[in-house]
Amino acid sequence: MEFLTSSNKILISIKIIILFYAINIYAKDIEVISKYCKINWTQNYIECKGISAEGQSRxxxxxxxxxxxxxxxLEFVQGIKITSEINVKSALAANSTIIESLNGAIMGARVMKSEYLKSSGYGEAYVRLNIGSDILESILNDPSIKIVSEDNFSFFSTNLYADTYYSNQELMTIRKIYKDLVDRDKNRLPLLSYVKTIINKIEDTKTTGIIIDATGIENFEIAAIPRIRDEEGNELYPKNIVSKETIFRKNGVVCYEAILNDAQKNKRVASSPLVIKAKSIYGHKTSDLVIDLKNKKILLLNKKLLRNAKVLILLSL
Structure with a gap:
């Protein structure tokens, strides 16, 4: 029995080790890797390696x-999609000032690690650029590039339902309406209980970010500025919501994850994100995702989260 018990313990230990490694294998960032470079779409950066010739001083x-x-x-970045219609290469071709700005960003790229092999006299260096605060800032600051709007958020008219989501920004207004109704002795009006229901739902739901679930969506292509649209093609995000300054500060409009559990822990959407299911891509715009009418209302009622670019797209691997 002792032998069997020991064997079982060994088997359990092996299973734990396998499970540990399985978690580490599958809990990976979304990356595109070439010979010398990689782009990390979860943390929104590009990192490239350089190797010098041999026989040099340190x-x-x-x-x-x-x-x-x-x-x-400089070579790798040109293939990155900004939107469904534009990549970095086409933006550079359209305006020479963008070339100067991007070159400046690249020359100032952060050196993450450098090594020197004394025996052969060659060095290796790894440098990094952020997607939002480096690359997009170089491109979007050019007035000729009209990708995102500088306008404030334009409020869409929507029907109000007590079972939908309301942002904390709206809570003060709703509380005032409720107090007015009470003060005017209109307690018997059905509207009173309706407004109270909304208040209770806001207080019980503290949404910290938005996950757009694009798992199972065929032909979707990652872009630095993907668009969220309704079924009629109207752009809901990021147009008229996210300022350029927010894009640069938050290092992009969105980030990407491939595992829901990882996405729900991502600091961009914090501890209690709302999950909205995407239906499809929008026609030939392979970086634009479509959501239905119900989810459109939910999305647009979380204005503060959208303005702060607290959005993540969940992908299939």
Whole structure:
């Protein structure tokens, strides 16, 4: 019996180890990797490696490796989709000032790590650019690029239902309506209980972010600025909601995850995100996601979260 017990303990230990490694294997960021570069769409950055020629001094080798890594970024970044219609390469072709701005960002790319192999006299360097605060800032600050609007959020007219979501911003107004009804002795009006229901729902629901669930959506392509649309094609996000400054500060309009459990823990959407299911892509716009009417109302009633770009897209691997 002792032998069987020991065997069982060994088997249990092995299963725990396998489970631990399985969690680490599958709980990965969404990355696109080439020979010298990778783009991380969960944390929204590009990182490239540069390798110098051999037979150099430490300073020369590392400096050369950094310059080579930055040249790899310049080449790699041009293939990134900004929206369904525009990639970085086409934006650069459209305006020479963007080239200067992006070159400046690349020259200032952060060196994440550098190494020198003394025996061979060559160096390696890894440099990084952020998608939002570096690349998009270089492009969107050019007035000729009309991708996102500078306008304030335009409120869409929607029918009010007590079983939908309301933002905390609306709570003060609803409380005042409720108090007015009470003060005027209109307690018997059906509207009173309706408003009270809304207040209770807001107080019970503290949504900290929005997850757009695009799992199972065929042909969706990752972009730095994906669009969320309704079934008629009207753009709901980010147009007229997120300012350029917020995009740069939050390092992008959205981030991406591939596992719901990871997405629900992502700091961008914090501890209690709302999950909205996408229906499809919008026609040939492969980076635009469509949501139905019910989810449109829910999305637009979370204005504060949208304005702060607290949005994550969940993808299938």
């Amino acid at each position: 300073y020369s080798a590392i400096r050369s490796a950094e310059i080579i890594a930055k040249s790899h970024i």
